[in-house]
Amino acid sequence: MTPSYNFAFLDEDTKRMLRRALLKAVAIPGYQVPFGSREMPLPYGWGTGGIQVTAALLGRDDILKVIDQGADDTTNAVNIRRFFARVAGVETTEHTVDASLIQTRHRIPETPLREDQILVFQVPEPEPLRTLEPREAETRTLHALADYGLMHVKLYEDIAQYGHIATSYDYPVLVDDRFLTSPSPIPKFDNPKLDRSPALMLFGAGREKRLYAIPPYTKVESLAFDDHPFEIQRWEHRCELCGSAESYLDEVIVDDRGSRMFVCSDTDFCGDRRAEAQA
Amino acid sequence: MMLAAFADPVFDSQRTFRELLQAMARPAAPRRLPVLPPSPAPITPAAMAILLTLCDATTTVWLQQPEQEAVRHLRFHAGLKLTEKPQDADFALITEPASMPPLESFSRGDLRYPDRSASLIVQVDGFRTDSGARFAGPGIRDTQTLAIDGLAEPFWQQRAALSTQLPLGIDLYFVTAQQVVALPRTTRWLES
Numbered sequence: 294m295t296p297s298y299n300f301a302f303l304d305e306d307t308k309r310m311l312r313r314a315l316l317k318a319v320a321i322p323g324y325q326v327p328f329g330s331r332e333m334p335l336p337y338g339w340g341t342g343g344i345q346v347t348a349a350l351l352g353r354d355d356i357l358k359v360i361d362q363g364a365d366d367t368t369n370a371v372n373i374r375r376f377f378a379r380v381a382g383v384e385t386t387e388h389t390v391d392a393s394l395i396q397t398r399h400r401i402p403e404t405p406l407r408e409d410q411i412l413v414f415q416v417p418e419p420e421p422l423r424t425l426e427p428r429e430a431e432t433r434t435l436h437a438l439a440d441y442g443l444m445h446v447k448l449y450e451d452i453a454q455y456g457h458i459a460t461s462y463d464y465p466v467l468v469d470d471r472f473l474t475s476p477s478p479i480p481k482f483d484n485p486k487l488d489r490s491p492a493l494m495l496f497g498a499g500r501e502k503r504l505y506a507i508p509p510y511t512k513v514e515s516l517a518f519d520d521h522p523f524e525i526q527r528w529e530h531r532c533e534l535c536g537s538a539e540s541y542l543d544e545v546i547v548d549d550r551g552s553r554m555f556v557c558s559d560t561d562f563c564g565d566r567r568a569e570a571q572a
Numbered sequence: 573m574m575l576a577a578f579a580d581p582v583f584d585s586q587r588t589f590r591e592l593l594q595a596m597a598r599p600a601a602p603r604r605l606p607v608l609p610p611s612p613a614p615i616t617p618a619a620m621a622i623l624l625t626l627c628d629a630t631t632t633v634w635l636q637q638p639e640q641e642a643v644r645h646l647r648f649h650a651g652l653k654l655t656e657k658p659q660d661a662d663f664a665l666i667t668e669p670a671s672m673p674p675l676e677s678f679s680r681g682d683l684r685y686p687d688r689s690a691s692l693i694v695q696v697d698g699f700r701t702d703s704g705a706r707f708a709g710p711g712i713r714d715t716q717t718l719a720i721d722g723l724a725e726p727f728w729q730q731r732a733a734l735s736t737q738l739p740l741g742i743d744l745y746f747v748t749a750q751q752v753v754a755l756p757r758t759t760r761w762l763e764s
Contacts, residue, residue, distance in 0.1 A: 299582070300583070300586075305581065306629075306630075308586075309625070309626060310630065312589045312593075312625070313631070316596050316691070316743070317687040317691075317743070318687075319593065319596045319711075319756065320596060320741075320743040320757060321686050321756075322710045322758065324686060324739060327685075327687075349589075352583065352586045408598075434684065436684075438683075469709075469710050469758060471739060489713075493593070493594070506597075508710040508711040509597055509711055509713075510710070510711060510713045512710075
């Protein structure tokens with residue numbers, strides 16, 4: 294641990310500001326709370342929102358896991374894990390079941406989460422309506438009035454153009470029947486895991502200076518139509534390493550002749566299954 | 573002589589915050605506060621733990637009973653701003669719930685910014701989870717049973733009246749000697 298920093302890098306005033314915002318975020322599920330995002334030793338876009346939320350939560354007893362697209366061994370995940378090991382001296386892990394705090398970019402672990410775990414999402418764009426309405430003052434008003442017709446029109450236009458809803462990640466959800474919310478760019482495969490999750494889920498967007506929350510056991514509905522119900526991705530393949538037919542698969546190109554294989558995106562889940570199969 | 577605050581400010585406030593976060597995420601379920609700092613009357617140590625964890629020079633606080641010693645203590649240790657108008661308060665401390673002002677005298681936020689609303693810390697006599705009202709809403713799997721001792725009857729009517737204004741509302745922290753229960757605006761009172 295580097296002694297010249299305050300515990301978990303941020304100063305105590307900043308942590309208090311974040312903590313007040315997080316409590317309001319939990320009290321108003323899916324609503325985006327503005328916060329004073331700080332300059333971090335990583336650029337915006339590298340998970341500064343998630344890092345600030347994690348820093349406000351972290352205690353000496355926490356065991357931290359960080360994943361990027363499901364993997365523990367990618368650049369972003371390794372760096373964030375090492376950052377907190379340095380500035381907070383906390384224990385880190387790659388095992389979902391051992392973690393008390395999991396920071397994630399773009400996936401929810403395949404292993405079901407427990408009530409005593411907290412999941413922190415890194416969010417690039419917290420406003421689900423932003424691509425449809427660029428003005429913040431307007432989107433605030435739309436949320437105030439729960440006027441989400443724009444998003445329904447967008448999904449309808451997908452169906453008119455492609456015959457199905459073409460959004461496959463960052464698929465919009467309605468939280469507690471009230472706020473339209475971005476689940477962050479997780480694949481829609483993970484959306485069902487948001488609904489009535491035992492674990493608290495917190496979302497931080499550093500560049501956009503917003504954070505929000507989905508409390509445990511909260512209704513999270515992926516938008517759809519009666520005649521075009523919500524569906525998740527399915528594969529004809531199984532994971533070529535562990536044989537799983539239930540997990541989210543990445544397509545990996547393995548040589549320069551275009552050969553490819555499908556493997557679990559969640560490296561811890563895949564590794565556990567392979568270890569079990571060998572035992 | 574002035575009393576001390578948290579003995580270990582960084583970690584005492586972090587541990588207190590994590591309990592508050594879980595309390596807010598799992599409404600109507602009592603949780604034990606891990607650290608109880610010294611506190612001048614009429615503020616109890618549990619309420620003081622919350623104030624020291626969440627309040628500083630950027631928050632405005634309203635005290636129901638602004639006793640001189642308590643005011644000095646909070647100004648010195650937290651540097652917080654005090655107000656005499658309940659509607660200006662980010663946090664309000666209710667030390668005598670029987671004579672508390674009506675809930676609608678506190679800020680409920682505005683529709684664009686419902687987070688700009690008051691959080692109330694209410695010192696009560698006790699919690700019972702084997703009898704009382706049933707609560708439901710985000711954070712509660714099925715229903716949660718809870719009775720809060722020391723609250724006047726009009727309080728629940730006032731809170732029920734506020735629920736028609738969601739997502740505007742007021743978030744509540746009830747404290748006893750050692751425990752905290754949170755009731756965010758979204759928690760619904762089902763029946764007794």
